[in-house]
Amino acid sequence: MSRAELLSPEGLRIDGRRPAELRKITSTTCVLSQADGSAYLEHGNTKVLAAVYGPREARHRALVLHDRAILNVELNVAPFSSGERRRRSKNDKRLLEMASFVKQTFEPVVIATLYPRSQIDIYLQVIQHDGGTLQACINATTLALIDAGIAMTDYVCACTAGWIEREAAIDLNYIEESSDTSEVTIAMLPKSSKITLTQMESRLHVDKLEEVFRLAGEGCKQMYEVMDKTIRDRAEDLARKMTV
């Protein structure tokens, strides 16, 4: 009956954030030496590892497109990612769906025509889950693609926002997500403010939609700052190493 109070009258969420605050985000690129590009990203306790292979020769001839590269996304959730240990099959429909979301998000952004007849593989591994998996996956993929040096028109920054209690809030954690909250995930190209993905599965009153969208957009911009800094730091680091 009485579910947890998600937003106290004092304006703090259960973890002590205010509604428009992201969780602590840490990210690094180039974490795997085997992959062409890789990134590790934490949204609070949601932790995702992304690896990009390619562009490389397409494995199945039948799929080859002669004028551009094809994107292939695989998503895995580690059995130990949440409190309860649970193994998901590879054909879990939720995972396939989420993978296809990531694929659709990046198809218009990656300049695939530069790599005809080839394939770009994106492998995502959710190591720990605490809400907002999709946004974390998209952000990690962006970093990994940049790390792999694949041409893109812009960053893709994703952020969720939802309506908790009486206000819109961004970057919902697992508790907030699971209390029947209406949640929207959007992925944005920060320079042009174009949106490449919006995803919402629950009912949300139209009156509230605009506010939720606005806040999610702001969240994306904040994400961009963090991601851009990671990339620039990495680049500077590399540059410094080269000059030495």
Add this chain to the structure above:
Amino acid sequence: MLRQKAFMKKTKSGKVLKVVKEHYLRDDIWCSVETCKVCEHTEPVLSAVPSINKAFRLPHYIIPDTNIFINQIDVMEHPLVMNVIVLQTVLEEVKHLSLPIHQRVRDMIANKEKRFYVFSNEHHRGTFIEKLKDESPNDRNDRAIRVATKWYGNHIKDLNPRVSVVMMTDDAGNRDKATADGLQAISVKWYIEALDNTEILDMMSSAKDLDDGQKTIYDEHLSPAHVSNGIKSGKYLQGKLGISSHNYLEGSIYTKINGEEGTILIVGRSNLNRAVDGDIIAVELLPKSEWRTTPTGVVVDEEEEQAEEESLKAEQEAAATAVKEDAVMAEPEAEKPAAAVETHKLDTPQPCGKVVGIIRRNWRQYCGFIDRKSVHTPAGSSAPVNVLFYAMESKIPKIKIRTRQAHALLGKRIIVAIDSWPRTSRYPIGHFIRALGEAGDKSTETEVLLLEHDVPFHEFSKQVLSFLPVEGENWVVQPEHFAGREDFRSLNVCSIDPPGCTDIDDALHVVPLANGNYQVGVHIADVTHFVKPGNVMDQEAASRGTTVYLVDKRIDMLPSLLGTNLCSLRSNVERLAFSCIWELNKDAEIVNVRFTKSVIASKASLTYEEAQNRIDDASMQDDVTSGIRILNMLAKKLKQRRLDMGALTLASPEVRFSLERDTQDPVDVEMKELKETNALVEEFMLLANISVARKIHEKFPDSAMLRCHPQPPSANFEKLEKAVARFGIDIDHSTSKTLSDSLDNAVLPEEPYFNKLLRIMTTRCMMQALYFCSGAQIEQEFRHYGLATDIYTHFTSPIRRYSDVMVHRQLHAAIDSSLTYGDELTDKEKMNDLCGNLNHRNRMAQQAARSSVELFTHLFFKNKTEEEEGYVIRILKNAFIVLIPKYGIEGIIYASAKASKSADSGDAAAQPQPILVYNPETDCLQSTETLAEGETPKTQVQLFQKVMVQISIDDDLKGGGEGGMRQKLKMELLKPWIEGISVHGISNKDDPEAHAVTSKKREEAPVQAQDKKRAGKRTKA
């Protein structure tokens, strides 16, 4: 904004999961002190110069711990307690321990004048602490409070003017630790005593530590773990205790016994073991040998216990209790136990149980009065004394309270809360909260009855009123309102309501069509145009649920600007409406129906009487009148068809008071009269409700708000069937149709009132009609038994019922596909919760209305003695209840009235000599002489018997020496004459004999009289 991150790991059990939560610590949580320059708060809560208390040198802010809120919430709510810092730690603990108290704390925080500030210490970088190894959560929280207090102390030490913080806790250990840390700590008691205010002193909850020297009266309750294990294993049974409204020492729970649903009786003080009405309790079944077969067995137990009482005072009460026990024992709300009890032949004793633990208390605040007898100090004394408090609700035991203002409170209605009920105390221990006013005063009594029935009657807050249209009274229909509405302004719409009605929800029109059919429209006030879902006004209305009609006033659900003006469909003004338009053929069959929002301008607001006159007056030939005639014709056909389907016509003895204009005192009573036009309006409202119910159920199969009326179980009819069988009448209640037919046939030519009486009594066998959410029940259970329809809802009175508001919203969503709506219309759970609240409010509103009538009946009979004809409508073991049709009142007449005098001689074991005894076979009371086979007893009282009674108000109960202040309607039997029961009734009270008897009784048996009064009150309730 700087954000620090720390990690906290919490494990939750259940499946033993490890839950990892983030916990952010912040720098932007401000102290909220007015003079603080460091913090960046915008609206400081805590005043610069807070309260001063003799106990401290400096003005200070109070930081209470959790137990202060849990135990002393009433003190904290007192206006003298201001400038309190509520720590997040404390607030969370309070929430965990008690949701109602948490809500009250939240209300105080929201009240700006109280200056309660929530300091989120758990998220503040300076005050967050990690749990230490081997530290219990309680110790950690206590430490957190100390740390926060210390932080505050340091933070504000340089402020000007100087202030300090004080930690308030009743835990001596915690205080010592605080003092060791250099903090100021104080207990509530010291603090309050230093305030020097008797009122707040009385409000202090009594300390729980009682001296061990006292003898324990009750068995210990089992530990919660023990209880829950016992319930799981089936050793104990869980249920909600319902105390008999006639005997506060008898309760029952309804639960599953060995897989079968049944009632377990819990009889006697020691078996009830400190459970109070409404508590969720764990019960252990007693061995079969102790199951109740006769009521006397229990009484003896009780008497033994009573005999242990030492003090005189207690002895008096003991006698009283024992006697009362007797007097009312046979009055259970279900007849079954009585039957089982009475006949020793019956070998199915009622299962009895004993309370072993209390799972959840349902204590609330109680209205009542102080027992005059329990006040022994001389008048004017202000020393604290323990006194006994009687709650108005007879199900509640007496409550012991400690007060310094006992004399000032005598004769007043006061509110009291229970604090605890230790094993050593016969009565629960409580504390005074506030006084309402003089007993017997109309406004006080009205407030009491509103409080007792949980009716929210406070004024609408500013916040609520802010959602009213800004134009206020001058609001008119604007051209933009016509969007999406049909213009019915030209139609001859009129409304028919009771006289003096200002909240007109409904209006009607009819237009004969070219094809010989009729277009009939029901127009309902469009409340939802003004009340938008989810806003404060809507929430307030949802919580109030319904408008409550009392005899002299009305507690509105919506602010009166809406209820009586903007929504009210008054004549000759344009108003927004929600219309239901049918095409009916000549036989009043529905050809088609549609719904639309509309604008109407009513042509006339008539009373039932005016409308009736118009129908009857052949000279009236205007459009409105001829419309009413057509409607009347159609309504009759509708009604006939409904009756053919098996709808019930029931009756209730409702009366209406004529009030004096200025004082609002009742000057006359009359039966509510029903005219043809009442039925006219009713028919079309029923039709509208049914049509709407179908529509919204179609659109919202899982979440439509509907209303059902379950079929009454046949057990309800047992007694009635038996009684009417005597007249050769058979009641067949298998369906509403057969019931309705048998009622129609049950006519006694020599007794014209019989049929009405039978209908009144049938009404009492019925179940309550309930709101429900369509997803929560199977479709067969949607049926409305009384109206004989398969689906029903409430659509026609949105001004006074919230259910109708919801139905309006659902109907609007059903007809306008482009409408956007939130999950309040689709969420099954929310709808279910809402239905629960509405059912509760409805029930309470009905009871409040009834109590109000009772109150005015008392006022009416004040200083009056009337002789009236009445009918016996219920037979109890040692009493019977008489209904007076003229006033619609009921009273109890004891069959063993005077014999019980022996009880006050101190010999509690003496049984009162019944003059009439109960015969379970014939269900009547008869004289005690031994009878030969087949012989009828000399005198007997049976159901439906016509009697003459004398009615007066027992004014010796008010004030006079006994402290009792429940006014009781006294009914005495005049005819038939039964020696020992009947009085010489008399129009003149000077009859020496009758007078002598009364006064003698008064002298000799004060206990008895008081006791009867309690019993009497019970019966009426």
